[in-house]
Amino acid sequence: MSDELKKGLEGVLVAESELSYIDGDAGRLVYRGYDIEDLARDASYEEVLYLLWHGELPTADELDEFEADMASNRTVDDDVLALVEDLAAADEEPMAALRTAVSALSAHDPDADADPQDTEVNLAKGKRITAKIPTIIAAFTRLRDGDDPVEPREDLDHAANFLYMLNDEEPDDVLAETFDMALVLHADHGLNASTFSSMVTASTLSDLHSALTSAVGTLAGPLHGGANQNVMEMLQEVDESGKEPVRWVKDALDNGERVAGFGHRVYNVKDPRAKILGEKSEELGEAAGDTKWYETSVAIEEYMKEEKGLAPNVDFYSATTYYQMGIPVDIYTPIFAMARAGGWIAHVLEQYEDNRLIRPRARYVGPKDQEFTPLDER
Numbered sequence: 001m002s003d004e005l006k007k008g009l010e011g012v013l014v015a016e017s018e019l020s021y022i023d024g025d026a027g028r029l030v031y032r033g034y035d036i037e038d039l040a041r042d043a044s045y046e047e048v049l050y051l052l053w054h055g056e057l058p059t060a061d062e063l064d065e066f067e068a069d070m071a072s073n074r075t076v077d078d079d080v081l082a083l084v085e086d087l088a089a090a091d092e093e094p095m096a097a098l099r100t101a102v103s104a105l106s107a108h109d110p111d112a113d114a115d116p117q118d119t120e121v122n123l124a125k126g127k128r129i130t131a132k133i134p135t136i137i138a139a140f141t142r143l144r145d146g147d148d149p150v151e152p153r154e155d156l157d158h159a160a161n162f163l164y165m166l167n168d169e170e171p172d173d174v175l176a177e178t179f180d181m182a183l184v185l186h187a188d189h190g191l192n193a194s195t196f197s198s199m200v201t202a203s204t205l206s207d208l209h210s211a212l213t214s215a216v217g218t219l220a221g222p223l224h225g226g227a228n229q230n231v232m233e234m235l236q237e238v239d240e241s242g243k244e245p246v247r248w249v250k251d252a253l254d255n256g257e258r259v260a261g262f263g264h265r266v267y268n269v270k271d272p273r274a275k276i277l278g279e280k281s282e283e284l285g286e287a288a289g290d291t292k293w294y295e296t297s298v299a300i301e302e303y304m305k306e307e308k309g310l311a312p313n314v315d316f317y318s319a320t321t322y323y324q325m326g327i328p329v330d331i332y333t334p335i336f337a338m339a340r341a342g343g344w345i346a347h348v349l350e351q352y353e354d355n356r357l358i359r360p361r362a363r364y365v366g367p368k369d370q371e372f373t374p375l376d377e378r
C-alpha cells in the first residue's frame with residue numbers, strides 16, 4: 001500500500017472507461033473515438049446520448065425510435081411539479097431545486113425497486129431522467145418568475161423543446177442549433193468531480209437516482225459547473241464597473257481572487273469546447289450587432305494567458321453564448337446538468353458493469369493515544 005498522498009486525486013487512475021478521451025496538452029476531447037469538433041458540428045444531442053449509452057452511433061431508424069422514446073418521457077408527475085412549485089415559491093437556488101427534484105423522480109419511477117445493476121433497466125431509467133430534467137428546469141424557472149409551466153412537446157428535439165418550454169415560444173433554427181451544440185459539448189468529460197461522485201455513489205450499489213442526485217450536488221460548486229454562472233456575473237460586474245476588463249481582472253487577481261472560467265485540472269491549453277463556444281459567442285454577437293461581451297471575454301483571455309499562463313475552460317464562453325440567447329444567468333449550471341446527465345448515466349453504467357466499492361483513504365495526522373476523560377471530569 002503506497003503512502004504517497006495525491007491531494008485532489010490529481011492524475012490518479014481509478015477506472016477504465018471507453019467514454020471520453022482527453023488530451024490535456026493537445027486540447028483534444030473525444031467521445032467514444034469521435035472528435036468533439038465533428039460531433040458538435042454534425043451530431044445532435046440525442047445522437048450523442050445514444051453513442052454514450054449504447055457504444056455506437058445510431059442508424060436513422062434507431063435514432064428515430066430513441067428520440068420518440070425520449071420525447072414521450074418528458075412529462076413529470078404532478079407531485080414532482082408541485083414540489084418544484086414549492087421550491088420556486090421558497091426561492092430555492094436553481095441547482096438545489098434540481099437536485100431535490102431529481103431525487104424526487106424516483107418516487108414515480110416504474111423501476112424504482114429494480115436491481116440497481118440491471119443495465120436494461122438503467123438505460124430506461126436514465127432515458128426517463130434525462131428526458132425529464134429539462135421539464136423540471138423550465139418549470140422551475142417559469143414558476144419562480146410568476147409564469148405557468150409550459151407542457152413539453154413531442155414534436156421538437158431535446159434542445160428545441162427545452163427552449164420552447166422555457167420561453168413559451170418555439171426557438172428559431174439558430175437558437176435551437178446553438179443550444180443543441182452546447183448540450184453536445186457538455187455531455188461528457190471523463191472523471192470530472194460530478195461524474196466521479198456519481199460513480200462513488202453507484203459503487204456502493206445504490207441506485208441511479210441517488211447517483212445522479214450526488215452528481216447534481218457536486219456540479220453546483222463554483223470550482224466545477226457553477227463557474228459558468230460566475231463567469232457571466234463577473235462580465236456583468238466588469239461592464240458595470242466602467243473599468244477596462246484587464247484592469248478589473250488585474251485588481252481581482254491582486255486581491256487573491258480566482259477568475260471564473262479559467263484553469264483546468266486536465267487541460268494545459270485552451271479547452272477545445274471553449275474554442276467552439278467562443279466562435280458561437282462571436283457569431284451571436286455579430287448577428288445582434290453587438291460584440292461587446294465577446295470582445296470583453298477575448299481581452300480577459302489574452303491577459304490571463306499572458307499574466308497567469310491560464311487558458312479558458314468550457315464555462316468561459318458558454319456564459320456569453322447563453323447570455324446572448326436570452327437564457328437567465330442563474331440556470332446556466334442547471335443547463336450544464338441537463339447535458340451532463342448523459343455522461344453521468346454512461347459512467348454509472350460502466351461502474352455497475354465492473355463494480356468495486358470506491359473507498360480511498362486519508363493519512364491520519366491526529367493524535368493516537370489520548371487518555372479518555374469522563375464527561376463530568378471535563
Ligand SMILES: CC(=O)SCCNC(=O)CCNC(=O)[C@H](O)C(C)(C)COP(=O)(O)OP(=O)(O)OC[C@H]1O[C@@H](n2cnc3c(N)ncnc32)[C@H](O)[C@@H]1OP(=O)(O)O
Pocket residue numbers: 008192222223224225227257258259260261262263264265266308310313314315
Ligand atoms: C466544467 C468545469 O468544471 S471547468 C472548471 C470550472 N471552474 C472554474 O472555472 C473556477 C476557476 N478555476 C479554478 O479554480 C481551477 O483552475 C480549477 C479548480 C478548475 C482547477 O484546479 P486545480 O487543478 O486544483 O488547480 P489549483 O487550484 O491547484 O491551481 C493551480 C494554480 O493556478 C492558480 N489558478 C488556477 N485557476 C485559477 C483561476 N481561475 N484564477 C486565478 N488563478 C488560478 C491557483 O491559484 C494556483 O496557483 P498557486 O499554485 O500559485 O497557488
Ligand SMILES: O=C([O-])CC(=O)C(=O)O
Pocket residue numbers: 188189190191192193265266313314
Ligand atoms: O473535467 C473536469 O474536471 C471539469 C470539466 O471540464 C467538465 O466536467 O466538463
